Amino acid sequence: EAQVTQNPRYLITVTGKKLTVTCSQNMNHEYMSWYRQDPGLGLRQIYYSMNVEVTDKGDVPEGYKVSRKEKRNFPLILESPSPNQTSLYFCASRPAGVHGYTFGSGTRLTVV
Amino acid sequence: GENVEQHPSTLSVQEGDSAVIKCTYSDSASNYFPWYKQELGKGPQLIIDIRSNVGEKKDQRIAVTLNKTAKHFSLHITETQPEDSAVYFCAASHNAGGTSYGKLTFGQGTILTVHP
Numbered sequence: 001e002a003q004v005t006q007n008p009r010y011l012i013t014v015t016g017k018k019l020t021v022t023c024s025q026n027m028n029h030e031y032m033s034w035y036r037q038d039p040g041l042g043l044r045q046i047y048y049s050m051n052v053e054v055t056d057k058g059d060v061p062e063g064y065k066v067s068r069k070e071k072r073n074f075p076l077i078l079e080s081p082s083p084n085q086t087s088l089y090f091c092a093s094r095p096a097g098v099h100g101y102t103f104g105s106g107t108r109l110t111v112v
Numbered sequence: 113g114e115n116v117e118q119h120p121s122t123l124s125v126q127e128g129d130s131a132v133i134k135c136t137y138s139d140s141a142s143n144y145f146p147w148y149k150q151e152l153g154k155g156p157q158l159i160i161d162i163r164s165n166v167g168e169k170k171d172q173r174i175a176v177t178l179n180k181t182a183k184h185f186s187l188h189i190t191e192t193q194p195e196d197s198a199v200y201f202c203a204a205s206h207n208a209g210g211t212s213y214g215k216l217t218f219g220q221g222t223i224l225t226v227h228p
Contacts, residue, residue, distance in 0.1 A: 004155075033216070035218075040220060041220065042118075042201060042218045042219055042220040042221050043156070043201065043218040044218070045215060045216060045217070048215060056215075058215060059113065059217070090155050090156070092155075100146040100148075100158035100161050101146075101158070101216060102158070103148075103155030103156045103157070104155050105153075105154060105155050106153075106154075106155050
């Protein structure tokens, strides 16, 4: 089944403890992206990648890192999480050309 | 950068009625406009999209219209059903190269409730 898989689905952590949210897609898509969803603010793009080793900042990149060493994987790294990063995170992928993104099921992160 | 405004934030209709959600965008270079439906506990799902060289697109009970001059686009759902109840997001993107390539900016979302 073609899908974007994120792990974990739920995560509670403490301020300052580094964490990684994994994202993998099995559709051989070139583009991958991370979004955060907050009430009243919709979905805001954190980072996106156009292919292996090519990444760029979205609208809210502060406090996040990403890497794209393989085409299928696009992990989101929070080096020192803070409570304002408590949010619902979505990974998405799409093929090259004019296409919409396919989204994963989300990761709900709580930083205390 | 691109800014997308979406209205209304909530919309309540009776089953069988039509629902219309409107969005405006700021970047005249945007040329791709998808609509997503998000059900509770799930990720957004693409339901229809339109490119800037087209004024209208239909897919069964849903349609999207685009007015490039006014920089706004709308989602129309006819003969609404309870299963249409969800959060709907519009988005805008510039997909022809340049620094915006790959960016997709979303509106704030509309909570649609269809009452039986």
